[in-house]
Amino acid sequence: MIAEETLVKELQQKETQAKAFEVLINTYKERLYWHIRRIVLDHDDADDVLQNTFIKVFRNIEKFKGDSKLYSWLYRIGTNEALTFLKTKARKLGVTNDELQERNANNLEADVYFDGDAIQLKLQKAIATLPEKQKLVFTMKYYKELKYEEISEILETSVGGLKASYHLAVKKVEAYLKES
Amino acid sequence: MKKTPKNSGFKTPEGYFEGVTDRILDRIKNEEGAGIPEKDGFTIPEGYMDTMQKEVLTKVKASETPVISLHPYRKHLLVAASIAAIFVLVIGLQWNDAQSITFDDLANADIETYFESREIGFTSYEIAEVIPVNTIDLNEFMETGVNDENIMEYLEDSIDDIEELNLELDEEYQ
Numbered sequence: 001m002i003a004e005e006t007l008v009k010e011l012q013q014k015e016t017q018a019k020a021f022e023v024l025i026n027t028y029k030e031r032l033y034w035h036i037r038r039i040v041l042d043h044d045d046a047d048d049v050l051q052n053t054f055i056k057v058f059r060n061i062e063k064f065k066g067d068s069k070l071y072s073w074l075y076r077i078g079t080n081e082a083l084t085f086l087k088t089k090a091r092k093l094g095v096t097n098d099e100l101q102e103r104n105a106n107n108l109e110a111d112v113y114f115d116g117d118a119i120q121l122k123l124q125k126a127i128a129t130l131p132e133k134q135k136l137v138f139t140m141k142y143y144k145e146l147k148y149e150e151i152s153e154i155l156e157t158s159v160g161g162l163k164a165s166y167h168l169a170v171k172k173v174e175a176y177l178k179e180s
Numbered sequence: 181m182k183k184t185p186k187n188s189g190f191k192t193p194e195g196y197f198e199g200v201t202d203r204i205l206d207r208i209k210n211e212e213g214a215g216i217p218e219k220d221g222f223t224i225p226e227g228y229m230d231t232m233q234k235e236v237l238t239k240v241k242a243s244e245t246p247v248i249s250l251h252p253y254r255k256h257l258l259v260a261a262s263i264a265a266i267f268v269l270v271i272g273l274q275w276n277d278a279q280s281i282t283f284d285d286l287a288n289a290d291i292e293t294y295f296e297s298r299e300i301g302f303t304s305y306e307i308a309e310v311i312p313v314n315t316i317d318l319n320e321f322m323e324t325g326v327n328d329e330n331i332m333e334y335l336e337d338s339i340d341d342i343e344e345l346n347l348e349l350d351e352e353y354q
Binding site: 018021022025026029030033034037038041043047050051054055058059113114115116117119120121123124142143170173174177178 | 215216217219220221222223224225228229232233235236237239240241243
């Protein structure tokens with residue numbers, strides 16, 4: 001795999017940019033897709049957000065100074081794009097953000113790209129009830145997507161705070177799943 | 181580390197150390213998140229990742245292609261129109277005795293409508309940065325009064341994470 005520093009340099013130079021951008025998409029598309037999908041739930045929405053994320057990355061790559069790692073910058077853009085997408089969608093539908101997330105989780109039953117069983121469906125409904133930050137930490141940590149240190153860099157929050165949020169989220173999800 | 185004496189008499193079941201790591205990790209996992217499914221059940225259309233990559237690259241290339249103007253003289257027309265517009269504006273202002281519109285003339289309702297109809301997307305932190313919270317009282321912009329007791333009750337019921345309060349360290353311990 002190409003070193004991150006080399007990839008950034010190639011992305012910032014006009015002559016090598018196109019090829020490097022392909023490498024960037026290839027390297028991160030699956031990880032970013034699943035990260036975004038777990039926030040927006042619907043495949044078509046995830047596709048929109050993922051494409052916007054990569055296009056935004058391409059247009060802003062010159063502003064990337066290397067203060068953080070490339071993957072955390074990508075995840076940060078992806079997370080912001082996904083959250084903004086949900087807020088805009090909620091506003092357009094005239095519902096609150098929480099109502100939209102509940103609606104999205106309920107729609108999974110009819111989603112052709114969701115083949116989860118009853119407990120997996122209930123898990124999504126449980127996640128939909130969490131506050132935004134707990135939801136993010138839970139989805140980023142539970143599926144072993146990222147380590148606390150990496151999440152800390154992406155969400156710009158202390159590791160201690162993240163551990164507390166994750167612990168609370170797990171307890172709430174467990175309690176929801178045990179209900180009824 | 182000191183090695184276990186060869187003839188200590190203790191023995192372990194065969195293959196014990198090969199499986200111990202998995203058993204410990206499983207136990208930790210079972211203690212935190214018991215009953216939560218490991219997989220989430222989401223799927224994607226076949227071949228999606230490849231088509232997505234092609235779509236993004238096409239969009240990026242399209243946005244990079246320079247747009248050639250079909251009417252190059254339009255630029256000159258635009259300049260001429262701008263100059264004419266400035267003349268009209270200056271003359272109009274001199275002839276018009278009415279006062280010019282200021283920010284104060286905007287109805288509050290118009291300002292509210294503007295903010296509601298556009299995706300301004302200010303976060304609460306951004307708003308907090310511009311509102312001088314140290315010099316104004318909460319009750320100045322709230323229709324119903326709020327006392328300290330209500331605030332404490334609200335915080336106890338709804339704040340799960342102390343970091344959400346965005347407290348400065350020294351404030352936190354005062």
